[in-house]
Amino acid sequence: MSDEKMTAPVEAKPEKKKIILSGIQPTGIFTLGNYIGAVRNWGQLQEDYNCYYFVADLHSLTIRQDPADLRKQSLEAFALLLAAGIDPEKSLVFIQSHVRSHAELGWILACNSMFGELSRMTQFKDKAAKHADNVNAGLFTYPSLMAADILLYQADYVPVGADQTQHLEFTRNVANRFNGIYGNVFKLPEAFLPKEGAKIMSLQDPAKKMSKSDPNPKSRISILDDEDTIMRKFRSAVTDSEAHVCYRDDKPGINNLMTIYSVVTGKTYGQIEAEFEGKGYGDFKTAVGEAVSEELRPIRENFARLIGDKAYLEETYKMGAERAERISGRTLAKVRKKIGLLANPF
Numbered sequence: 001m002s003d004e005k006m007t008a009p010v011e012a013k014p015e016k017k018k019i020i021l022s023g024i025q026p027t028g029i030f031t032l033g034n035y036i037g038a039v040r041n042w043g044q045l046q047e048d049y050n051c052y053y054f055v056a057d058l059h060s061l062t063i064r065q066d067p068a069d070l071r072k073q074s075l076e077a078f079a080l081l082l083a084a085g086i087d088p089e090k091s092l093v094f095i096q097s098h099v100r101s102h103a104e105l106g107w108i109l110a111c112n113s114m115f116g117e118l119s120r121m122t123q124f125k126d127k128a129a130k131h132a133d134n135v136n137a138g139l140f141t142y143p144s145l146m147a148a149d150i151l152l153y154q155a156d157y158v159p160v161g162a163d164q165t166q167h168l169e170f171t172r173n174v175a176n177r178f179n180g181i182y183g184n185v186f187k188l189p190e191a192f193l194p195k196e197g198a199k200i201m202s203l204q205d206p207a208k209k210m211s212k213s214d215p216n217p218k219s220r221i222s223i224l225d226d227e228d229t230i231m232r233k234f235r236s237a238v239t240d241s242e243a244h245v246c247y248r249d250d251k252p253g254i255n256n257l258m259t260i261y262s263v264v265t266g267k268t269y270g271q272i273e274a275e276f277e278g279k280g281y282g283d284f285k286t287a288v289g290e291a292v293s294e295e296l297r298p299i300r301e302n303f304a305r306l307i308g309d310k311a312y313l314e315e316t317y318k319m320g321a322e323r324a325e326r327i328s329g330r331t332l333a334k335v336r337k338k339i340g341l342l343a344n345p346f
């Protein structure tokens with residue numbers, strides 16, 4: 001044996017996974033747009049990141065909700081996240097209102113948000129126009145609550161669609177302002193642009209995004225629609241009269257279907273164009289419908305099983321809430337101390 005001392009190999013310290021956080025409102029069964037633009041990617045991020053996902057029930061209160069529907073939809077939204085592949089053993093999954101820190105920090109941040117910057121939010125202007133009979137203060141301060149959601153967990157990244165970049169910028173501004181006054185409390189989150197973050201448009205009006213709350217059910221594919229319904233909705237999708245499957249600026253309806261087909265099958269636009277060369281829109285729509293139905297089949301099946309097991313769902317969201325409360329509570333305690341609130345006696 002040599003004189004050299006035997007030393008244990010130095011193992012590289014495993015790098016701490018970065019935190020990704022995102023939420024979804026329980027305003028209805030998720031659409032294919034929510035799935036392709038958000039939830040599908042969330043599932044794929046679980047191996048590489050520390051993922052925190054929540055049902056944003058407090059946010060949904062900015063629009064008037066029927067209480068019984070909201071209760072039902074919140075449980076369904078939670079079950080849908082699990083059904084779509086969010087694994088509660090890998091990710092933190094919870095319901096926003098179960099974690100009191102959100103509302104509390106939301107208020108504190110509202111007191112650090114400026115009227116001018118809130119008035120510039122395009123989503124506020126859009127939603128105020130859409131719900132002119134209920135332009136409430138929550139709709140206006142929604143970005144402060146969203147900032148709280150993110151900053152409580154010291155998130156590194158927030159997956160955002162094009163419609164949300166302004167809110168993330170707002171979050172960074174508020175965090176910066178707060179840190180400037182009270183010292184470093186919040187991590188400044190960055191936008192996370194998923195590889196496949198396509199925006200999916202309404203099947204009836206490709207100028208509008210596909211939305212859960214669109215009054216016309218034909219405008220959207222619900223991720224629980226059965227195969228017949230999916231096929232019927234794609235067959236009646238608005239396209240154009242050219243009968244040529246190709247991706248071009250003046251073909252928003254076909255572009256939308258090509259985007260969906262491309263994400264679901266992994267085929268490029270070029271491959272899709274070649275596949276449907278010389279064929280009509282009927283064949284193309286059938287292929288898109290079949291591919292989407294296959295992609296959604298496991299979600300439908302998982303959901304049917306999960307929604308029948310209330311005890312499991314309750315146990316899982318309780319576990320999520322407890323963990324979320326612990327993590328967010330640390331940031332909230334720091335904030336309370338910094339701004340001069342007396343320590344909570346409970």
Ligand code: AQP
Binds near residue numbers: 209213
């Ligand atoms: N059409 C879409 N294409 C791609 N991504 C979409 N998202 C929503 N619609 C599309 C993404 O889904 C995530 C969760 O959205 P949300 O429920 O929090 O709010 P939303 O964007 O307002 O979604 P909806 O379906 O349009 O809901 P309602 O009808 O209630 O307003 C977000 O990441 C969003 O970008």
